[in-house]
Amino acid sequence: MHQTSDCAGLSERHRPVGLGLGSDAHSAFCALIDGHRMERRAGTIITLEGEGEGDGNGDGTVYFVLSGWLISSKSTLDGHRQIVDVMLPGDSLDPGSAGGDMSAIEIQALTDTTLAVIEGRDWTRLLNQHPDIGRAVNRAGKAATWRMCERMLRLGKGSAESIIAFTLCELCLRSTDHGLIAGRKFHIPMTQQQLGDLCGLSAVHVCRTLRRLERNGILTVTDHMDIVVDDLDTLTEIAEIDPDTLRQEIIPAA
Amino acid sequence: MHQTSDCAGLSERHRPVGLGLGSDAHSAFCALIDGHRMERRAGTIITLEGEGEGDGNGDGTVYFVLSGWLISSKSTLDGHRQIVDVMLPGDSLDPGSAGGDMSAIEIQALTDTTLAVIEGRDWTRLLNQHPDIGRAVNRAGKAATWRMCERMLRLGKGSAESIIAFTLCELCLRSTDHGLIAGRKFHIPMTQQQLGDLCGLSAVHVCRTLRRLERNGILTVTDHMDIVVDDLDTLTEIAEIDPDTLRQEIIPAA
DNA sequence: CGAACGATTGAATTTTGTCAACGTGGGTGG
DNA sequence: CCACCCACGTTGACAAAATTCAATCGTTCG
Numbered sequence: 001m002h003q004t005s006d007c008a009g010l011s012e013r014h015r016p017v018g019l020g021l022g023s024d025a026h027s028a029f030c031a032l033i034d035g036h037r038m039e040r041r042a043g044t045i046i047t048l049e050g051e052g053e054g055d056g057n058g059d060g061t062v063y064f065v066l067s068g069w070l071i072s073s074k075s076t077l078d079g080h081r082q083i084v085d086v087m088l089p090g091d092s093l094d095p096g097s098a099g100g101d102m103s104a105i106e107i108q109a110l111t112d113t114t115l116a117v118i119e120g121r122d123w124t125r126l127l128n129q130h131p132d133i134g135r136a137v138n139r140a141g142k143a144a145t146w147r148m149c150e151r152m153l154r155l156g157k158g159s160a161e162s163i164i165a166f167t168l169c170e171l172c173l174r175s176t177d178h179g180l181i182a183g184r185k186f187h188i189p190m191t192q193q194q195l196g197d198l199c200g201l202s203a204v205h206v207c208r209t210l211r212r213l214e215r216n217g218i219l220t221v222t223d224h225m226d227i228v229v230d231d232l233d234t235l236t237e238i239a240e241i242d243p244d245t246l247r248q249e250i251i252p253a254a
Numbered sequence: 255m256h257q258t259s260d261c262a263g264l265s266e267r268h269r270p271v272g273l274g275l276g277s278d279a280h281s282a283f284c285a286l287i288d289g290h291r292m293e294r295r296a297g298t299i300i301t302l303e304g305e306g307e308g309d310g311n312g313d314g315t316v317y318f319v320l321s322g323w324l325i326s327s328k329s330t331l332d333g334h335r336q337i338v339d340v341m342l343p344g345d346s347l348d349p350g351s352a353g354g355d356m357s358a359i360e361i362q363a364l365t366d367t368t369l370a371v372i373e374g375r376d377w378t379r380l381l382n383q384h385p386d387i388g389r390a391v392n393r394a395g396k397a398a399t400w401r402m403c404e405r406m407l408r409l410g411k412g413s414a415e416s417i418i419a420f421t422l423c424e425l426c427l428r429s430t431d432h433g434l435i436a437g438r439k440f441h442i443p444m445t446q447q448q449l450g451d452l453c454g455l456s457a458v459h460v461c462r463t464l465r466r467l468e469r470n471g472i473l474t475v476t477d478h479m480d481i482v483v484d485d486l487d488t489l490t491e492i493a494e495i496d497p498d499t500l501r502q503e504i505i506p507a508a
Numbered sequence: 509c510g511a512a513c514g515a516t517t518g519a520a521t522t523t524t525g526t527c528a529a530c531g532t533g534g535g536t537g538g
Numbered sequence: 539c540c541a542c543c544c545a546c547g548t549t550g551a552c553a554a555a556a557t558t559c560a561a562t563c564g565t566t567c568g
């Protein structure tokens with residue numbers, strides 16, 4: 001019932017940060033991860049081998065998401081939680097950087113998940129042989145930082161409608177292979193509570209906001225987060241997404 | 255009246271992310287930046303040579319803060335602004351990563367500022383000769399991500415008191431060479447409006463919150479952001495700073 | 509069937525933003 | 539030197555936004 005052969009996630013990966021590798025680099029990658037995978041069930045909290053001194057340039061073990069959705073989050077002492085980022089197939093988890101033991105970041109599987117585990121030694125070797133892989137991973141890392149900045153902007157200022165609209169747009173763009181288009185259904189494997197933890201809102205307010213968007217004919221939410229965008233223009237306007245940036249995201253990159 | 259000779263900022267740098275370089279690496283660095291500096295006055299908006307394809311591993315031009323305070327911020331179309339990070343001496347600006355033209359991040363000098371400009375070629379060569387520099391910069395980059403995560407946590411959930419207390423603690427730790435201790439005065443070169451843009455609050459509410467903290471005997475604010483912590487325990491409690499993490503930050507690292 | 513979880517909704521409360529007014533201090537130009 | 543201005547901080551009153559508490563409903567799972 002699980003995936004049959006090689007590196008799903010990097011080949012089936014979609015637009016935004018597709019690690020667009022050349023075929024030789026790609027096959028080298030596939031050869032390397034063969035037999036080095038981790039499977040985790042939905043809901044599991046994932047512990048990575050943190051091993052103190054991994055400095056993204058090599059040495060530390062690196063993890064890649066092959067399938068499934070993951071979140072990384074932090075919690076305050078009084079029980080509140082903030083989801084820092086959502087990770088999809090093609091993204092990497094660098095313990096000590098995005099995740100890991102430092103500063104109590106917790107990584108959790110939203111769905112059943114497959115990870116590729118690459119030892120520091122192998123990773124360094126691969127980087128030397130295929131510099132484009134390093135570049136691709138770097139680009140992905142920057143995209144993650146960019147996402148965090150955008151989310152911060154809407155967390156700080158910006159209404160509940162704004163950040164929810166933005167988050168839905170972002171997750172649609174990243175998780176589907178059609179872009180952000182009206183009328184097409186996509187699914188987000190999160191509860192309203194989790195969406196609230198991501199957007200800095202209470203679950204109740206997420207619910208209210210979604211229903212208001214629905215009442216205003218902007219989107220339709222059915223059956224646990226199946227979402228259809230009805231009025232794309234208004235949605236991006238609420239999300240305060242810069243049309244130019246959006247176009248850049250949508251048009252398949254070179 | 256400006257600094258007389260070599261790389262201030264890296265030598266005078268303090269604890270948290272001090273780019274603790276060995277003396278040979280340090281002198282190589284100083285030799286390289288000699289004659290490659292940019293000076294900017296307080297308030298200036300700084301444009302970096304973005305040049306599309308700088309992938310933190312080399313090639314792109316890299317900038318280092320030698321002296322002064324900088325902020326990087328994003329703005330929504332309707333005029334609201336969010337400060338994403340504050341950069342102090344010792345930090346690096348990698349256009350395209352933390353800053354740069356992509357996605358309309360704006361970099362501004364809070365005080366008079368000196369930057370070191372290192373061309374991609376030179377930077378690559380330096381990295382090859384002194385791998386520890388690369389490691390140090392990487393570590394600094396991770397510290398920046400960590401800061402952003404912490405700030406996100408308090409932006410999303412967390413009261414105004416919490417994020418302000420946290421921000422003050424962070425800036426004190428990063429900008430002074432004594433740690434976070436009671437009774438010692440330090441200065442933050444920001445207006446309440448800017449502090450609000452950093453904390454996701456209105457200037458008015460920043461003012462109210464500061465005065466409440468002062469009324470409760472937790473700190474003293476005088477004369478445009480000269481700050482003295484009076485009750486450190488309560489302050490860190492409000493900031494929801496994990497005591498263990500804090501200790502790690504305070505104790506000079508190996 | 510019962511239990512548990514998630515979604516939905518209303519009502520009361522708290523937090524924060526907005527608007528407006530005022531004071532103050534540091535500059536600038538006369 | 540003085541008058542003036544302007545940016546910043548401070549405060550109050552009010553409005554808007556979001557949280558909390560609580561009750562209800564539908565589904566799913568054992």
